[in-house]
Amino acid sequence: MAKIILVDDELTMVQMVAEVLRADGHEVFPFTNYNGVVDALSSHRPDLVITDLYLDKTRPHGLEILRKARELSPPPSVIVISGFGTVENAVDAMKLGAIDFLRKPFNLDDLKLCVRRALNFNAAVAENTELRKELRRQYRFSQIIGASSRMQEVFRLVEKVADTPTTVLVLGESGTGKELVARALHYNSQRSAAPFIPLNCSALPENLLESELFGHRKGAFTGAVTDKDGLFHEANGGTLFLDEIGTMPAQLQSRLLRVLQDKEIRRVGDNTGVGVDVRVIAATNENLESRVQEGKFREDLYYRLNVFPISLPPLRDRSDDIPMLVAHFLRDRVHARTGEPFRVTRRAMTALTTYRWPGNVRELANYLERASLLADSPLIRVGDFPPCIQAGAPADDGKEEQQSAESATPVGAAIIPGTPVSAPAGPAAPTAAGAISPTGLVTLKKYLRDHELAYLRHAIAFTHQNKEEAARLLDVSLATLYRKLAEDGE
Secondary structure (H helix, E strand, C coil): CCEEEEEEHHHHHHHHHHHHHHHHCCEEEEECCCCCCCHHHHHHHCCEEEEEEECCCCCCHHHHHHHHHHHCCCCCEEEEEECCCHHHHHHHHHHHCCCCEEEEECHHHHHHHHHHHHHHHHHHHHHHHHHHHHHHHHHCCHHHCCCCHHHHHHHHHHHHHCCCCCCCEEEECCCCHHHHHHHHHHHHHCCCCEEEEECCCCCHHHHHHHHHHHHHCCCCCCCCCHHHHCHHHHHHCEEEEEECCCHHHHHHHHHHHHHHHHEEEEEEECCEEEECCCCEEEEEEHHHHHHCCCCCCCHHHHHHCEEEEEECHHEEEEEEEEHHHHHHHHHHHHHHHHCCCCCCCCHHHHHHHHHHCCCCCHHHHHHHHHHHHHCCCCCHHHHHHHCHCCCCCCCCCCCCHHHHHHHEECCCCCCCCCCCCCCCCCCCCCHHHHCCCHHHHHHHHHHHHHHHHHHHHHHHHCCCHHHHHHHHHHHCCCCCCHHHHHCCCC
16 A cells, blocks of 8 residues: 555564554565665655654664655655654654654554554645646646737736736736636746635625735624634735726725735734735726726726736637637537537537627637537537527528538647638648649648648647647657657757
């Protein structure tokens, strides 16, 4: 079950504990002195270390083993045992990272309980690490979908400011992906291992919003029956995302300004402040300049938040991105839920690109989810969408079914910028530079190679130069991708 290094200067003790642990299915590496333990830590990469504090009664070798163990990545849990156990010994061990301290003589059941607790802790840490990795994967820049010039500018700004402490103001209509941008900023920064905490400022009344943000002391107001830490405290070291910042009440605007300036918060009912290290990312779908002129938003706070604005375009202004977004949602949402490779007919795609999308990307994702539930097969037709979208479809010539095979958009097919959706993809005319005869023809090998390279470049551009992600989308190994690029000197 687990690799365990066991260190104790009493041979009988080592033999007994090793036998008990092996009976539980663990692999045990026993030692009776300090020699060889450090090398064993590197070579065996244990899940758990159980070490005596004093191995020769004069020097606390156990603390040295503890230090060496905690330097590993990932570090194993460490249980320290000692026949000279004191509170000071235990405190020293725990300060250095020991998960438990046992005083000899101990009950073997107590030891087994400590071992289970330590291994459960390891599992929780590993799960947390994987979840954070998944979050980082999920909120890479490549998860913000779009190849239009407006979105390329967004990508450029996000990449420049992500790994800085700068306050960012994300502007855009509802449904354009403001929180997705905020998460991308967080998970592509040095704060990615710390919390990302979102809060919709319009979701709570003023008194609750103040307590939620800054916390309160017991008895500070009716209902405050215990001390409570606020979101600024919880986000310490990480990022606090304040959505709909334009709705924040005037009194809280003043308090937020103080936090941004002084890096200090004060709970409701407290007389002293506490320092915090929190990056604030704010978002709004309102015109904050107009609210400032109307006296509804503090001018000084507006300038403090508007250090680095990022404006997200509405979907109607980047309709060229709709085929790419359709493929993304069909793959990551619909296909993940149903296992079916849903496709959208050319006529349905025309209707989608014609619609004005007042709800933006969120509305598109919801309508595709709805259409996949209504569709009689993995082929989504115009009739599977609501009337507001059907109105933009071209006249029905009765050939939607026949057209679907060559012009439908399958999962993953429209994710590469430049792939045509309105008409079947056909061979492009070769360039004059590659001509080998008056007809303008080139060799088949060169023709295929040129088109392959163009497709590879499209994939890399789509993933914002993330070649690993491009290789995954193209279903080739990263080594193959590099080799094919190298053949062209890239």
